[in-house]
């Protein structure tokens with residue numbers, strides 16, 4: 001794999017005995033926690049949707065926080081373990097594979113922003129609470145007319161004595177109905193060019209913030225619209241300098257770039273599909289004996305193995321201090337599109353049963369693939385759409401001309 005580095009990369013990566021021991025420890029923990037999952041738990045983005053799922057998520061997160069695993073790569077001075085990106089990836093892989101919802105939503109974006117750009121007071125006040133999973137965050141970035149082109153956002157923040165007063169609208173605010181705090185990127189100087197006039201705010205959710213459910217196409221409540229009307233945020237809750245919020249947000253994005261959740265979660269889903277094909281007959285023949293089904297399963301198995309290795313390659317590059325923007329875009333693109341392909345293939349193999357929703361006893365594998373079929377299109381959008389990822393690879397990696 002050589003998307004950007006001239007002359008190739010000599011890859012010398014194997015897990016250390018300490019990393020193997022960590023994997024064992026994480027695996028034992030996740031296997032145990034998986035036993036307390038609510039009935040019919042199918043993992044993925046299910047935690048925010050139901051009270052039961054949320055209670056399960058909260059109970060796991062608290063245990064993970066107590067072990068100090070929430071902040072594996074944080075510096076020790078902030079309560080972290082000082083581990084590298086590979087250890088973080090091992091944890092994320094094991095957790096996704098066992099479908100254990102152990103990582104709080106959005107917390108890394110805000111924690112990294114505070115760690116890199118926050119004042120000493122902010123670090124002392126916020127980081128321990130984040131590390132102990134005492135806070136649930138909503139992410140107030142995207143707007144109705146600012147998603148991929150986030151720098152065009154129009155939510156404003158105006159100084160008023162000891163506060164900033166924020167007004168505007170955010171959208172796709174995932175899990176906000178479970179959150180108690182919010183971080184918001186807002187425009188503080190309309191005269192500065194685009195991303196230079198933005199500021200990053202953190203605050204407890206209170207008067208001036210209204211969330212309205214934005215029901216997903218499968219009927220679940222995961223996203224919200226966020227209406228911000230004279231929301232007052234104390235000046236001391238500005239992270240980084242005023243008008244420098246773009247860089248604070250990017251610090252979070254850069255902290256953990258190697259994403260393995262799609263690859264590891266998808267691998268587990270594929271294993272379930274393989275078992276289903278071994279056990280299920282169609283027209284008197286076991287599905288797994290049909291040549292076409294077998295070929296499709298094999299193709300997916302190879303691709304998921306490649307996606308897992310790709311993620312570790314990125315973590316390894318990151319641990320060597322390399323710029324991984326292009327590889328991270330490529331890996332995100334590959335694994336998210338692969339999940340979409342897995343879901344569609346599973347539905348094709350299962351035929352009409354594949355489209356039965358999880359409430360029905362007739363739904364194979366608790367309706368996992370019907371659900372994934374709808375959610376996986378979101379995976380190709382969140383954190384950068386497929387097209388944006390391709391642009392990054394084209395321009396920065398392949399040095400193709402911009403149009």
Ligand SMILES: Cc1cc2nc3c(=O)[nH]c(=O)nc-3n(C[C@H](O)[C@H](O)[C@H](O)COP(=O)(O)OP(=O)(O)OC[C@H]3O[C@@H](n4cnc5c(N)ncnc54)[C@H](O)[C@@H]3O)c2cc1C
Pocket residue numbers: 138139140141142143144145146147148149170171172173174175378379381382383384385386387388391
């Ligand atoms: C599961 C999920 C969770 C999310 N959670 C949150 C959250 O908690 N908080 C939050 O703030 N946001 C959240 N988002 C929103 C997400 O960040 C945006 O959806 C994403 O940035 C894309 O923006 P958009 O939806 O406005 O689409 P647009 O940017 O309008 O894109 C529309 C289409 O145009 C294409 N396109 C856009 N620009 C270009 C270009 N330059 N070149 C080629 N094609 C282009 C895109 O690829 C896409 O196909 C979430 C999204 C998802 C799917």
